[in-house]
Amino acid sequence: MGRGKIEIKKIENLNSRQVTFSKRRNGLLKKARELSILCDAEVSVIIFSTTGKLYQWSSTSMEDTLLKYNRGKIVEQHPFDEQKAEQNSQSVDVSTLKEEYLKLRAAYMCDLELQAIEWKGAGGSKFQRSTTTGASIK
Known part of the structure; x- marks a missing residue:
């Protein structure tokens, strides 16, 4: 015999709500772990309680997963701009190289300029700066 269905609505009793939150949170995190292991999926779960306490779990780095999520969201919003995004990335690379x-x-x-100053200061013949080894005397 299975469990009966419950009506999905806010639990008014504060203690019952906290117990339900705790049990369901643990169940959700367990399911996330199982999905990650069974399907070799990258899974991240972020939960905030009503008191604002953070609960999180990630199969890999949470930061990496969020970066992937944000990149995917941008591509999803602008699927035809993917080539433009690649071009922007290349132009950023070119700008960086130009700056360097x-x-x-x-x-x-x-x-x-420093070599010219050193040359003049040494009388032009006795002291010459070598670009590979520093200063040298002739």
């Missing part, structure tokens, strides 16, 4: 190039070039130019 400009920084390296500025550092190189500063090094050339």
